[in-house]
Amino acid sequence: MLYFFEQFLNGIQLGMLLFLLAAGLTLIFGIMDLVNLAHGSLYMLGAYFAATFAEWTDSFLLGAILALAATAVTAMALEVIAVRRLYGRSHLDHVLGTFGLLLFFNELVRLIWGPAGMTLSLPPEMLNAVEVLPGLFYPLYRLVIIGVTLGVAVLLYLLVMRTRLGMLIRAGASNREMVGALGVNIKLLYTMVFGLGAALAGFAGLMQAPILTVQIGMGENILIAAFVVVTIGGIGSIRGAFVAALLVGLADTVGRTFAPDLLHTFLSESASSSLGRALSSMMIYLVMAIVLIARPEGLFPAAGK
Amino acid sequence: MTVASKPPVKPGWSFGVITPRVGLNIAVIATLAAVPVYAALTGNTFALTLFTRVVILAIAALSLNLIMGFGGMVSFGHAAYLGIGGYAIGILAKEGIGSGFVQWPVAIGTAALYALVVGALSLRTRGVYFIMITLAFAQMIYYVAIGLDRYGGDDGLTIYHRSQFDGLIDLSNRTAFYYLCFGLLLVGIYLVWRIVNSRFGMVIQGARSNERRMRAIGFPTFRYRLVCFVIAGAMCGLAGALLANHTDFISPAMMHWTRSGDLIVMVVLGGMQAMFGPLIGALTFLILEEGLSRLTEYSNLILGPLLLVVAISIRGGIDGLITGRRGG
Numbered sequence: 010m011l012y013f014f015e016q017f018l019n020g021i022q023l024g025m026l027l028f029l030l031a032a033g034l035t036l037i038f039g040i041m042d043l044v045n046l047a048h049g050s051l052y053m054l055g056a057y058f059a060a061t062f063a064e065w066t067d068s069f070l071l072g073a074i075l076a077l078a079a080t081a082v083t084a085m086a087l088e089v090i091a092v093r094r095l096y097g098r099s100h101l102d103h104v105l106g107t108f109g110l111l112l113f114f115n116e117l118v119r120l121i122w123g124p125a126g127m128t129l130s131l132p133p134e135m136l137n138a139v140e141v142l143p144g145l146f147y148p149l150y151r152l153v154i155i156g157v158t159l160g161v162a163v164l165l166y167l168l169v170m171r172t173r174l175g176m177l178i179r180a181g182a183s184n185r186e187m188v189g190a191l192g193v194n195i196k197l198l199y200t201m202v203f204g205l206g207a208a209l210a211g212f213a214g215l216m217q218a219p220i221l222t223v224q225i226g227m228g229e230n231i232l233i234a235a236f237v238v239v240t241i242g243g244i245g246s247i248r249g250a251f252v253a254a255l256l257v258g259l260a261d262t263v264g265r266t267f268a269p270d271l272l273h274t275f276l277s278e279s280a281s282s283s284l285g286r287a288l289s290s291m292m293i294y295l296v297m298a299i300v301l302i303a304r305p306e307g308l309f310p311a312a313g314k
Numbered sequence: 315m316t317v318a319s320k321p322p323v324k325p326g327w328s329f330g331v332i333t334p335r336v337g338l339n340i341a342v343i344a345t346l347a348a349v350p351v352y353a354a355l356t357g358n359t360f361a362l363t364l365f366t367r368v369v370i371l372a373i374a375a376l377s378l379n380l381i382m383g384f385g386g387m388v389s390f391g392h393a394a395y396l397g398i399g400g401y402a403i404g405i406l407a408k409e410g411i412g413s414g415f416v417q418w419p420v421a422i423g424t425a426a427l428y429a430l431v432v433g434a435l436s437l438r439t440r441g442v443y444f445i446m447i448t449l450a451f452a453q454m455i456y457y458v459a460i461g462l463d464r465y466g467g468d469d470g471l472t473i474y475h476r477s478q479f480d481g482l483i484d485l486s487n488r489t490a491f492y493y494l495c496f497g498l499l500l501v502g503i504y505l506v507w508r509i510v511n512s513r514f515g516m517v518i519q520g521a522r523s524n525e526r527r528m529r530a531i532g533f534p535t536f537r538y539r540l541v542c543f544v545i546a547g548a549m550c551g552l553a554g555a556l557l558a559n560h561t562d563f564i565s566p567a568m569m570h571w572t573r574s575g576d577l578i579v580m581v582v583l584g585g586m587q588a589m590f591g592p593l594i595g596a597l598t599f600l601i602l603e604e605g606l607s608r609l610t611e612y613s614n615l616i617l618g619p620l621l622l623v624v625a626i627s628i629r630g631g632i633d634g635l636i637t638g639r640r641g642g
Contacts, residue, residue: 044442046575094626100442101388105582106625108575113618120612233453233571240446279463287461294450294457298435301447305439 011145016266017259018141022151024258025158029213030235031242031250032165033206039182039245040202043092044100046107048210048235049228050114055080055211056218056227057118060127069132073215080211081204088203093196115225126224129215154216161212162251169247178202182245234261237297243307253308257293264292334636339590342597346496350489362488363560368600369495370556375580375592376502377549382578383586384510385542386522387437390445391452392577395425395547397459397569399554404471404564414477414485418555425551426544428455433543437536452574459566470565477559485559495556499593502549507589509545518542583624585633594632 034048058079063072087110095106131150138146169175177198180188189195214228221227238257242249269285276284300308332340346365353362374396381387402421411417436447465471476485485491509515520528521535528535558564567573576599584595602620606613628635 038442044445091622091626098625100445101382101578101582101586102625104388104390104445104575104578106622108572108579109618109621109625111618112614112621116612116614116618120615229572233449236446237450240443244442283461283463283467287457290457290460291454294453297450298447298454301439301443301450302435305443307443 011142014142015145015147016262018147018151018155020259020262021255022155022258023262024255025155025162026213026217027231027235027238027258028162028251028254029158029209029216030231031238031254032162032247033209034235035239035242035245035247035250036178036202037206038239040178040185041096041199042185043095044103044107045092045206046104046232047087047092047110047114048206049232050111051080051084051207051210051228052214052231053118053223053225053228054083054114055214056129056223057122057127058211059215059218060129060223061122063129069129069135072129076215077208077211080214081208084207084211085200085204088200092203093199096199111229118225124225126222128222129218131219135219150219157216161209165209165247174198174201234293237293241297241300241307243309246307246309249307249309257296260292260296261289264289268292335588335590335633338594338636342590342594343500350492354489359488362492364600364604366488366492366495366560367557368597369492369499370553370560371577371580371600372593372596373495373499373502373556374550374553375577375584375596376499376506377546377553378577379581379586379588379592380506380509380549381543381546382581383588383591384515384522385518385539387539387543388445388578389448389543389546390571390574390578391432391448391450391455392550393569393571393573394452394455395429395550396554396557396573397455397564397566398425398428399551399556400558400564400568401459401462401465401554402551403477403555403558404473405465407473407475407477408465408471412475412478414479417477418552421555422548422551425554426548429544429547430540433540433547437539437543449571449574452569452571456566456569456571459569466565468566470563470567473558473562473564476562477555491559495560498552498556503589503593505549509542510589514538514541579621583621583631585631588631588633591631591633598632 030048030052034045037043037045037048055076058076059072061072062075062079063069066072066075091106091110095103098106135150135153137149139149139152141147141152167175169178177188177193180193181195181198181202185195188198213231234257238250238253241256242251242253266289268289269282272281272285272288304310346369349365350362353359374392377395378389378392381389399421402424403417406412406417406420432448432451436444436451439447459465460468476491479485483490483494485494510519517528517533517535517538521533521539525535554568557568580595580599581592582595583599584593584597585591588594602617603613606616610616624631630637
């Protein structure tokens with residue numbers, strides 16, 4: 010039971026992380042209608058920036074703040090220089106162009122930081138474990154991730170639902186031309202949305218950095234998982250992304266934890282471990298295929314598309 | 315090596331049917347036909363290896379163009395068919411079935427069957443959802459391959475004997491293998507051309523531009539699109555069988571989603587809906603990749619932005635550049 014609860018927390022933590030990536034992706038998708046394969050690169054940049062700045066400043070927190078700003082600025086510059094020229098083009102042009110960006114960023118990171126990868130160490134007080142239930146100790150940092158990302162989710166909700174900028178974002182999502190026609194500086198809005206999405210991705214990257222190693226290509230697999238979340242949730246829907254992120258996070262963790270054991274009940278040890286490994290990695294795609302077969306537009310299709 | 319040079323077409327005069335597009339196509343085909351001769355004369359076997367790869371991936375890109383360019387079905391999981399074709403060869407070879415007469419039909423049949431299942435489930439969705447669901451299925455196959463411990467798992471599997479064709483053709487002869495791939499590519503292009511210009515192909519293209527209208531005039535578009543999807547899958551399965559024989563090695567990496575991305579890049583780069591577009595795209599992409607990696611260790615610093623520039627500024631890829639075709 011305690012084991013189950015621990016895995017449940019792991020699933021929530023992964024889900025929250027995926028939400029950070031998926032929220033940015035779905036915003037960019039919903040508003041600019043852009044398929045952005047380079048989103049994972051911004052996640053990677055966030056992690057590299059954080060590792061570097063934390064080393065310079067000797068402070069995790071300061072490094073994180075600087076990294077967040079650096080990621081957002083990089084992304085906005087990228088939007089102004091290149092990405093905005095892709096708006097209004099076919100999705101295939103997006104795939105071609107942002108695939109090029111992905112290659113570029115991987116290589117750039119290799120040039121600047123070298124191929125070896127980096128580590129970002131946590132402040133010592135974060136290394137403790139907390140007794141969340143009697144007898145169950147859980148790493149404090151993972152709880153912090155859950156808490157902080159929940160906070161970010163609430164802030165994002167307030168930003169989108171309660172501010173003028175959010176109103177423009179929602180308006181842009183349902184009818185771009187009309188928003189432009191009403192005199193809103195749509196170019197600036199797009200740049201800001203891209204920067205916001207990148208900041209969320211960079212934030213996910215730097216939060217995850219202490220748990221995994223910071224390395225080239227770290228954004229690629231998680232990007233696909235984030236796309237899965239966006240698709241399950243319904244493209245353009247932040248609420249959908251939140252629900253889908255938790256669903257995917259839990260499905261992945263449950264699959265990883267229980268599939269081998271479950272298979273072991275009727276298969277041999279080695280067969281169940283290899284099949285279980287495959288099955289658990291497939292879990293989230295299986296969930297997505299099932300959702301799309303039942304609901305071809307995702308769980309929460311964005312209204313007025 | 316003499317190659318039909320591209321005639322300068324100025325307004326007011328032309329070489330009859332030799333438009334810039336036809337000129338380029340002839341030049342590419344002539345160059346490809348001459349590669350083994352060049353390799354034999356200079357002893358440059360590397361050129362032959364590189365161009366064999368070009369030709370094989372051109373077949374894969376050709377099959378993708380059939381569904382993506384003509385059918386409007388953007389499959390972001392096309393590398394899965396390469397993998398399935400390749401694994402069919404590898405698994406059968408490891409289990410002691412070396413005959414190509416068994417291996418190749420199994421490779422093509424399995425890929426077609428997989429396409430049938432994926433197509434039947436995915437073709438209900440549209441647009442980006444279709445892109446994502448095809449990607450999801452390809453990821454599943456990718457992880458299945460990683461789970462195949464008996465066949466190398468993550469590390470892949472070496473194929474010790476290429477497919478045997480009982481003296482009909484010896485695949486370990488590089489030149490013979492190259493010409494086999496080249497011949498299959500030409501047959502493939504002819505087939506796609508026949509398909510696209512048939513009644514069936516018209517329905518497929520009609521469904522791309524306006525599916526509702528096609529249904530309204532009585533075509534069961536789902537069935538047509540599904541058949542088209544399966545043909546493309548089978549063709550790409552063949553490319554996978556060729557690729558496994560070419561590299562003598564299979565691994566999950568050949569199905570990584572970035573490989574599917576490469577195939578899309580080739581098709582878009584060459585020019586969608588152009589019969590020779592996938593070939594020209596595969597040629598350009600792989601030569602660029604190879605050339606740049608010799609130029610600098612950080613070749614993607616150049617290749618990446620180049621793709622971006624192509625996506626931004628050239629509509630219709632290289633074919634569009636040559637013909638001045640707008641839109642796409």
